[in-house]
Amino acid sequence: MAQRSKLGDALKQRRAERELTLDQLAAKSGVSRAAISKIERGDSTASTSTLGKLAEALDLSISQLVGGKHREPVLHIPRERQPSFVEDTTGFERRSLSPMYSGRGVDFVLNRLPAKARTGPFPSHREGVEEHLYVTKGRLKVTLGGTAHVLDTGDFLFYRGDMSHSFENLGTSVCEYFIVIDSTRLR
Structure with a gap:
């Protein structure tokens, strides 16, 4: 429950910083007011898709939403201080590796997807x-705007982030992959 409370507190804080009501965030994100309220109270967890919608609506990366702000030269x-989000239903883990400085244009994350998830x-x-x-380990299917790409260990994929994307582990063990999300062109 500690992860849920931390996420709920972070979501509520980011919403307040942007002076958004629950209704305004719901309209901007496409996530229902009730679902946002439950997440903020710690009564419910968010799927990765919901977390992504909320982060985008708040002009944040998922890492910034779940990890907070740090500013050091x-x-x-350490691993235990790296913000991590684990989706209850799939076991998908998203670990933020880069600093969550406000206004940064690069987000470096490690993803782990259980077998066949x-x-x-x-x-x-x-x-x-x-x-x-x-991809550092395993076999991964990445679907970008309806087109599937199958990647093996050592493969690299570059794509525009302005299309829907989903990930599927095609293997029988954990698939591990790094993603660098680059928004520096938006500055």
């Missing part, structure tokens, strides 16, 4: 966001 982030579709990012994906 040199930053060592798949994510729901992630919402499209704003136009100009690009993603760089590298």
Whole structure:
């Protein structure tokens, strides 16, 4: 329940910083007011798709939403302090590796997807966001705007983030992959 409370507190804080009501965030994100309220109270978890919609509506990356803000010239982030989100239904883990400085244009994440699991579709990012994906372990199917790409260990995929995207582990063990989400062109 600690993860849920932390996420709920972060969501509520980010919403307040932007002076948005629950209704305004619901309209902007496409997530119901009731669902947002439950997440903020810690009564419910968010799917990765819902988390993505909320982050986009708040002009944040998922890492910034779940990880908070840090500002140091040199930053060592031990594993236990790296913000991580695990989806209850699939076991999909998203671990933020890069600092969550406000206004940064790069988000570096490690994703782990259990055997035969798949994510729901992630919402499209704003136009100009690009993603760089590298598979370190396993076999991954990446569906981008309806087109499937199958990647093996060591394969790299570059794509525009302004289309829906989902991920499926085609293997019988955990698939691990890094994604760099680059929004520097939006500046």
